Amino acid sequence: MRREPPRSAADYAPLAFPALMLIVFFVVPFSTMVAVSFFKRDPAGFYKPDFVIDNYERFLSAFFGEVLGFSLMLAVGVAVCCVVIAFPFTYLLTRRPRRVQILWLVGLMSVLSLSEVIIGFSWSTLLSRTAGITNLLVAVGLMDQPVALLPSLGAVLTGMVYQALPYTILVLYPALVRLDPTLTEAARTLGASPVRAFLNVVVPALRNTIVATLIMVFVFALGSYLLPQILGRPQQWTLSVLITDQAIYQSNMPFAAAMAVFLVLISLALVGLTLLVGRRENAA
Amino acid sequence: MTWLRRLYFLTVALFLAAPLIVVAGVSVNEKQDLTFPPKGFSLSWYAQIFTDPEWRAALIHSLTLAVCSAALAVAIALPLAWFLWRRIAPWTNIFRVLGLAPFILPPVITALGFLSFWATLGLFGQFFTAIVSHAIFFVTLPLVTLSLGFASIDRSLVEAAATMGADDRTVARTVVLPLILPYLVSGYAFAFVLSLNEYIVAYMTIGFTTETLPIKIFNALRYGYTPTMASVSVFFVAVAAVVFGLIAAFGDIRKLLGAMSSER
Numbered sequence: 074m075r076r077e078p079p080r081s082a083a084d085y086a087p088l089a090f091p092a093l094m095l096i097v098f099f100v101v102p103f104s105t106m107v108a109v110s111f112f113k114r115d116p117a118g119f120y121k122p123d124f125v126i127d128n129y130e131r132f133l134s135a136f137f138g139e140v141l142g143f144s145l146m147l148a149v150g151v152a153v154c155c156v157v158i159a160f161p162f163t164y165l166l167t168r169r170p171r172r173v174q175i176l177w178l179v180g181l182m183s184v185l186s187l188s189e190v191i192i193g194f195s196w197s198t199l200l201s202r203t204a205g206i207t208n209l210l211v212a213v214g215l216m217d218q219p220v221a222l223l224p225s226l227g228a229v230l231t232g233m234v235y236q237a238l239p240y241t242i243l244v245l246y247p248a249l250v251r252l253d254p255t256l257t258e259a260a261r262t263l264g265a266s267p268v269r270a271f272l273n274v275v276v277p278a279l280r281n282t283i284v285a286t287l288i289m290v291f292v293f294a295l296g297s298y299l300l301p302q303i304l305g306r307p308q309q310w311t312l313s314v315l316i317t318d319q320a321i322y323q324s325n326m327p328f329a330a331a332m333a334v335f336l337v338l339i340s341l342a343l344v345g346l347t348l349l350v351g352r353r354e355n356a357a
Numbered sequence: 358m359t360w361l362r363r364l365y366f367l368t369v370a371l372f373l374a375a376p377l378i379v380v381a382g383v384s385v386n387e388k389q390d391l392t393f394p395p396k397g398f399s400l401s402w403y404a405q406i407f408t409d410p411e412w413r414a415a416l417i418h419s420l421t422l423a424v425c426s427a428a429l430a431v432a433i434a435l436p437l438a439w440f441l442w443r444r445i446a447p448w449t450n451i452f453r454v455l456g457l458a459p460f461i462l463p464p465v466i467t468a469l470g471f472l473s474f475w476a477t478l479g480l481f482g483q484f485f486t487a488i489v490s491h492a493i494f495f496v497t498l499p500l501v502t503l504s505l506g507f508a509s510i511d512r513s514l515v516e517a518a519a520t521m522g523a524d525d526r527t528v529a530r531t532v533v534l535p536l537i538l539p540y541l542v543s544g545y546a547f548a549f550v551l552s553l554n555e556y557i558v559a560y561m562t563i564g565f566t567t568e569t570l571p572i573k574i575f576n577a578l579r580y581g582y583t584p585t586m587a588s589v590s591v592f593f594v595a596v597a598a599v600v601f602g603l604i605a606a607f608g609d610i611r612k613l614l615g616a617m618s619s620e621r
Contacts, residue, residue: 076512079447088449091437095455102474112368121540157476162369165362178614183597188554188571191590193537194578196374198587204383204392206375236374279494296463298557304580313465320469320561326476333469340462344542 089311110330120326128331144295144311151233151294152231152287158234159241160283164275167249176278193303196232197223200304216227228304233297241290281350288347292340312336384587401552402584406592412585415573418484419553422569426491427548431541433492434499441530442507451501460497464557467494472561482566490562491552498551499544502613506540507533509612538609546600554561554593 079085107303113123131137166177200222208221222228255277260270277285298313310318312332320329387397407413437452459467471490477482512534518528526596556571564572570593604610 076445084444085440085446087440087443088452091433091440091456092452094493095452098489099459099470100456102470105473105477106470116399131614158369162365165365171611175610177555178610179601179605180370180373182601183594184377184602186550186554186592186597188556188574190571190575190578191555191593192376192618194574194582194586194590195380197578198383198582199376199379202388204378204379235376238369238373243614250611251362253369292461296465298463298465299575308453313463316465316469317557317617321564326473332384332472333466336401336463337466341465344461 077242106330110334112327114325114327128328148291148294154234154289155237155241155290156287163242163249183237189299192236193299200228223304224306227307229255229301231299232304237290245287285350288343290341367444369424379589380590383593384584386584402588405585415568415570419570423552425551426486426552426618427545429492430496430548431499431545433496438503456500459494468557468561485557487562490558494558502544506537510536540542543604550597550600
């Protein structure tokens, strides 16, 4: 059974069901959302068909600009933290015995699969006054009495790094596993210390991987919709939280849809950039 | 150097485990308050997942949703991955992209797409809409594992079977299917675990009529914390660890995650 072009319509048969499902339940809903973003809000129901650009004009307000700026900065912060922690970690992990690697991968995937609800709940417990980490500091005498560490920007950032770190490691893992070990061996033979070999050989060799990972983690963090709500104050709400808020609590579907379209455009542009970076790496 | 590396690994492990340890501690509190270290020891909060009618209903909804949507996701991904492997038809790669897209885009967007779609059709709030939505949302996982599985099949095996006179159908059943079965199972398992944990798509499709476990936890967050939420969280971590542990035990998890070359 060689790979061959389909000769008759019957050869396309296996494609029918997946194609139908993906078009009806992904392309159509997506298009519906784009259409709704031009509709008018109907306070009684969801929306009225129309063609207005009011929903997009609301972006031009100072409030929206602030939220967008904050969301982008927060996602950048999360991406940088994650890559800085994850890159050396993943490098060291790929040099460990197979069994150790597998154990870590299972653990990382278990944390990655956790619902944002559970991550938010766990961190709000860990940072709370009654059950939190400050109780530990009180017990060893570093603090006088337990305090609540949330809501705060630090809590939001910690929670989001927690959520994105396993993702970052799993994205970096394939590239680092395939890294030619003779590269570092050569550097070591020539007298470089392990740290120097890592900084001067491994990091430059994988520069493009690092950039691509930064962008992917950035997009991932941009999608976080609950953690800023559970761990932060309203002024730390991101675009994703606002979209949920407008759609569910303010019942303003058209405005939520317009914000979502905007978020898609940002994400697509960045994913496109990742592909471009990846292609250049393959060409090099 | 070695102790520095150990310290580094330990710090990362501690960071990843810390909230789970606290939640596990909180979940065994004897009284209904969240204190850590726990006061007393009781597993009654775990029992409550199964005995309290609301939590049990949420558990059943979540399990039904995960079992059905993962099956539907595999049913969509299998013929698609098979076709893309079997045929040379460049334009059909558009469906591969469509299968990957829901997972790459921020989840809020996919969720909002489903909300506007089901609301327009007037089916908003029906349970099956969440099954279909989750199947599309997570179709990426079986699609990726199955594509990997097909790519790993040695084509000479298939040709040998064909030379011996097996027709397409026989080859598919007796050669291809056994070879990709581990990938099919792990694709199903990934979709199952993630569907169990998914909040936003479930919330935007059936959130007003039905509670799944993540929705129930989030709703409960607003009315104050109970140890049951902690025990449910521990339950989720345990399910994920068992499923991924099984995949690692019976399949090659490193290969699934993309470590194709490298030492055996």
